[in-house]
Amino acid sequence: SDGGEGEAPGDQREDDAGSLTFDSEPLAERLEILGAPVVGLELTVDRPAAFVVARLSEVFPDGSSTRVTHGCLNLTHRSSHEYPEPLEPGRRYTVRLPLRDVAHAFAPGRRLRLGLSTTYWPILWPSPEPVTLAAFTGASHLELPVRPPGTEDDRLRPFEDAEGAPFPAYTELRPARSYRTIDRDPATGEVTYTISSEDGGFGTAGPGRLHAIDLEVGHTMRRCYRSRPDDPLAARSEVADEITLRRGEWSVSVATETSLTATSTTFELAGKFEAHEGDALVMSRRWRRRIPRHGV
Structure with missing residues (x-):
């Protein structure tokens, strides 16, 4: 998430269904937290490499839930990030x-x-093998950075709107668009999560024209994430991005495509870069990299 419109976490019930969850009783009064909650866990796992993810959510009376904050830990880094x-x-x-x-x-x-x-x-690349984690609830806990009400609260000044440089004079040629889809293959169990967007690179505006230099600008991006619940090595990430500039009959574009997969020991990264002036290809590059997982 980059904090843009539509980028806030959605209803957490689907993630909750695949998690071990613990609910409090309904709150009798407002509860404020300020800082970093900490989850203390006593646990076991059945694999040499594993993650643990914790999400703190607010649950509404209708059963829906909203993520408030989260944290992730690669358990091979439990003692040191330098020496897993x-x-x-x-x-x-x-x-x-x-x-x-x-x-x-x-x-x-x-x-x-x-x-x-x-x-x-x-958000996290899956561990090489499916992991079973057991948490010992009697020895585990949640620490909340509770902010108690203060007598000075009524005098606190509300936050003002964020400040930034004004956007240049700009005419939107077509509205920005952004959408997400989730597709499930009932035969294989594969889930494909796709995020597509088109904009002009200026706030929430769509592709458009910069008046000062008579330049049309556009930007498209497509992110696709594939996974299977029974096979962590089936995970695949693909990102395609293109920027276009146009003035009269002159135009240029730069397009990139990257994909990431993994074996049990390595990440497999592939990339493609192409630059065009009009219809002419002026630069092209392709590459592949193999990166050791080192406990990831």
Whole structure:
């Protein structure tokens, strides 16, 4: 997510269904948090490489839930990011997982939900093998950075709108568009998550013309993420991006395509770059890289 329109987390119920979840009782009063919640876990896993993901959500009376913050930990990095160590399957480990800093107010009548999982596609690349994680609830806990109400709260000044340089004079030629689709193959179980967008690179405006230099600008992007719940090595990420500039009969475009897959030991990265002036191809490059996973 880049924080743009439509980029906020959606209803978490589908992710919750694939997670181990813990709900609080409905809140009797407003609860504010400010800072980084921390999840302390005592756990075991059955593979030498594994992730643990924690999501803190607010649950509404109708059952829908909204993600408030989250955190991810590669358990091979439990002691050091510089010197990762494989896990010993079945061994009991104690870890602390800080979530992202957040300022949030939970409303009365709502519930807090903590969801734990070993995957978070496409934010995290899946571990090489399916992982079973067991959490020992009696030895685990959630720390909340509670902000108690203060007598000075009524005097606090509301945040003003974000400041930025004004956009140049610009005429939108067609509206910006952005949409997401999720397709499921019932035969293979493959899930394809696609995000497509078209814009002009200026705020929420679509492709358009810069008046000062009489230049038409456009930008399209397509991100496609494929996965199968029974096979982490089937994960695939594809991104296609194109920028176009046009003035009268002159035009140029730059297009890139990248894909990422993985084996049990390496990431496989492929890329393609093409630049055109009009219909003429003026530069082209293709490359492939193989990158060791090193416990990822």
